[in-house]
Structure formats: C-alpha cells, structure tokens
Amino acid sequence: MAVRAYSMVMGILFIIVGAMGGVSGLLTHPDHGAGYPVIEHAFDGYLLGLFHVNFWHSLAHLMFGILGVFCTNSVGHARGYARFVAVAYAVLAVMGLIPGLNTVWGMMPLHGNDVWLHLLIAGVAGYFGFAWARRNRDPLVVAGV
Numbered sequence: 001m002a003v004r005a006y007s008m009v010m011g012i013l014f015i016i017v018g019a020m021g022g023v024s025g026l027l028t029h030p031d032h033g034a035g036y037p038v039i040e041h042a043f044d045g046y047l048l049g050l051f052h053v054n055f056w057h058s059l060a061h062l063m064f065g066i067l068g069v070f071c072t073n074s075v076g077h078a079r080g081y082a083r084f085v086a087v088a089y090a091v092l093a094v095m096g097l098i099p100g101l102n103t104v105w106g107m108m109p110l111h112g113n114d115v116w117l118h119l120l121i122a123g124v125a126g127y128f129g130f131a132w133a134r135r136n137r138d139p140l141v142v143a144g145v
Contacts, residue, residue, distance in 0.1 A: 006128040007078035010085065010121075011068025014061045021047055021058025051117065052109035060108065064088075082129030089122035 020026050027045030043055040053061075064085065071081035095101040096110035096118060103109050110118070 004078040014065030018061030021053040056108045086126035093118035
C-alpha cells in the first residue's frame with residue numbers, strides 16, 4: 001500500500017511543480033548586471049529562484065506526474081513507476097554533471113540545484129521501487145514479476 005501512496009504523492013507533486021513552471025510570478029531570472037539586455041522567455045527561469053526550468057522541463061514534470069497518478073491503480077504498476085522514476089532521475093542527475101548533456105542538447109536545463117534534487121528523487125523512488133518491495137515481501141517480487 002505504501003508504494004501506491006508514494007506513486008500518488010509523487011504524481012501530484014510532479015503535476016504541481018509542472019504547473020508552477022507556467023506561472024511567471026514564480027520564475028525569476030538571473031541578474032546579468034547593468035548594461036546587459038536580459039531577454040526573458042515565457043516558461044523559462046528559475047522556479048522559486050532555485051531550479052532552472054523551461055517549457056520542456058515543466059512538460060516533463062507534468063508527464064511524470066500524470067503517469068504517477070495513473071499508476072496508483074495497482075501495487076505492481078506503482079512499483080514499476082517508482083523503479084522507472086529511480087532510474088530516469090538517476091540518469092538525469094548524471095547528465096546534469098556532464099557539460100553538453102546538462103541541458104539535454106539545449107532543450108531542457110538539468111544543471112545546478114537540479115542535480116541534487118534529481119538524486120534525492122532517485123533515492124526515494126529507488127527505496128519504494130526496489131528496497132521496500134523486498135523488505136515487505138511484496139507477492140509480485142516473490143513471484144519474480
């Protein structure tokens with residue numbers, strides 16, 4: 001049951017964060033100093049002043065959120081969602097450390113504070129997707145599914 005709750009909570013959080021990326025009042029832009037023109041784009045900035053997001057980044061959050069909410073229908077789907085999130089966010093965290101990949105080839109920013117947040121998300125998802133199922137003798141794990 002806890003893995004289904006994880007799927008629902010993370011799904012809702014991802015949807016909220018994705019929606020927040022579309023609210024211009026929650027996005028800030030770095031100060032480039034006097035004399036430099038700053039071009040601000042819709043849906044592009046630092047969410048809460050910490051996490052660089054853009055349209056594609058916010059869309060990805062929404063998609064992860066919708067998937068999480070839909071996967072609450074069974075323990076197996078919720079566990080699969082948690083495993084998917086764990087692997088995907090671990091890969092995104094590593095990509096955030098590699099120049100050239102830390103913007104997904106210019107489409108989606110993954111650098112800065114996103115790296116540690118992605119590692120945290122991957123760790124929590126890994127617990128629910130892998131460790132929790134084994135510890136609680138999930139019947140699907142015992143059956144090898």
